[in-house]
Amino acid sequence: MSHCDINYHRAMSRWEPDSAERLRAAALEIYLEQGYEQTTVAQIADRAGVTARTFFRHFADKREVLFLGSELLEQEMTAALAAAPASARPIEAVAVALDAAAEFLGSGLAHSRRRQSVIAANAELRERELIKMARLVDSxxxxxxxxxxxxxEARLVAEVGIAVLRTGFEQWVGGPDDGDLAGVLRESLARLGALVER
Amino acid sequence: MSHCDINYHRAMSRWEPDSAERLRAAALEIYLEQGYEQTTVAQIADRAGVTARTFFRHFADKREVLFLGSELLEQEMTAALAAAPASARPIEAVAVALDAAAEFLGSGLAHSRRRQSVIAANAELRERELIKMARLVDSxxxxxxxxxxxxxEARLVAEVGIAVLRTGFEQWVGGPDDGDLAGVLRESLARLGALVER
Structure with a gap:
């Protein structure tokens, strides 16, 4: 088991028991095989070897399988931002929140790639993702x-932070298998500094 | 007639005859009075003193009354970006596109305020606006x-440009009646430079 796997499982087990993780993996598999729209909760539960009732103990519906992580990401980022040293400039505090995002997402590259493919293939899901990102900016x-x-200033820095997250995340998902999200995000923030330099 | 009024009418007349403008004004009025959802095309046409058939010559539906301008904004911004001097750095070229956005939007503060209120009051419209902004980033x-x-780099600079447009636009809409959108956007871009300075 690699260092990344350990981090991944540690991150997962913080907030979900095994059946939720099995359901998530099963759902992504089926969404990729036959499309999100065509998939039923019964099929997902079946593939995960649990009942539909167990599915609904973990997720409100088949869409939430894809977006529960966004809520948790928001919690992690806002908590990190709030806990950044009081002396940190706004952009430095946002850098701390980006580190937290990398810690939360960074060990699940395979999962992120699959999720990204599913979302890219469906207009409703793409819209949902935009809404989640807009809420993240607000928070x-x-x-x-x-x-x-x-x-x-607050909104501008928040927007910029999410712009860095979005572009860095895309780069990471499309990059090599051993890509380091934290490094990509830090580099992206530094690049931004150079790009807007007067 | 002020300088702003002249610009406003010039901008409008470039792409629409009077009845479209009357329909737009009527629609915004009614949306604000009774809510977007409750409003019918027949009511809008009635208020504008034209037939429903005339409405549909200009707009596909009642939502397009609010979003046709977004298409035109995209055309203006992409054209300006493409026409920026080849020697301009990406962020400088985006500044040219932001100037074009200010020229397109900047003389219609009252209209923008009304439109913003209508959109803020309706979840579906807020989502539509997010989607339009995401497309603008893509373009x-x-x-x-x-x-x-x-x-x-391309995506990062585009995201940042739209972040500046969004925050600057909000500031302008919520600001004084004689606010200067071009100035607000330039200031916002400069502020960003200072905020992300290393």
Whole structure:
């Protein structure tokens, strides 16, 4: 078991028991095989070897299998942002939140790739993803205001942080199997600094 | 007639005859009075003093009244980006596109405020707006690639440009009646430069 696998399982077990993880893996498999729209909860439960009732103990519906992680990502990022040193500049605090995102997502490259393929293939899911990202911007901006940033600075820095997350995440998902998300995000933030330099 | 009014009417007349403009104004009025969902095309046409048939000559449905401008904004911004001097750095070319956005939107503050209120009040419209913004990022990134930017730089700069547009636009809509969108956007881009400075 590699270092990454250990991190992955540690991250997963923090917030879900085995059947939820089996259901998630089964759902992604079937979504990729036959399409998200065509898939039923019964099929997912079947593949995972559990009942539909067990499915609904973990997820409200088949869409939530894909988006429960987004809620948790938001919690991780806002908590990290709130806990960043008071002396950190807003963009430095956002860098801490990006590190937290990398820690949360970074050991699940195979999972992220599969999830990304499923979402890219379905307009409704792409829209849902946009909405989640917009909410993430709102939450980060709120924490930045609590940390003392005024508007429009808070929103601008939050938007930029999510722009870095989005582009870095895409780069990582499309990159080599041993890609390091934390490194990609830090590099992306540094690149941004160079790109907007006056 | 102020300088702004002249620009406004020039911008409008470039792409629509009077009845389209009357329909748009009528639609926004009714959306604000009674809500977007409750409004019918017949009511809008009635208020504008035209037939429903005339409405459908200009707009596919009542939603397009709110979003046709987004298509035109995209055309203006991508054209400006493509036409920016070849020597311009990506972020400088995006600044040119933001100037074009300000020229397109900047003389219609009252309209933008009304439109913003209608969209903020309806979840479906907020989602549609997010999708339009995501498409705008895609289009700008594509032009940046045509101008010679590689990924992930192209996407990063496009995302940042739209982040600046979004926050600047919000600031302008919520600001004083004589607010200058072009100035707000330039200031926002400069602020970003200072915020991400290493």
């Amino acid at each position: 980060l901006a709120q924490v930045l205001r609590q940390r003392g940033s005024a508007e429009p | 700008l990134a594509q032009v940046l690639r045509q101008r010679g930017s590689a990924e992930p």
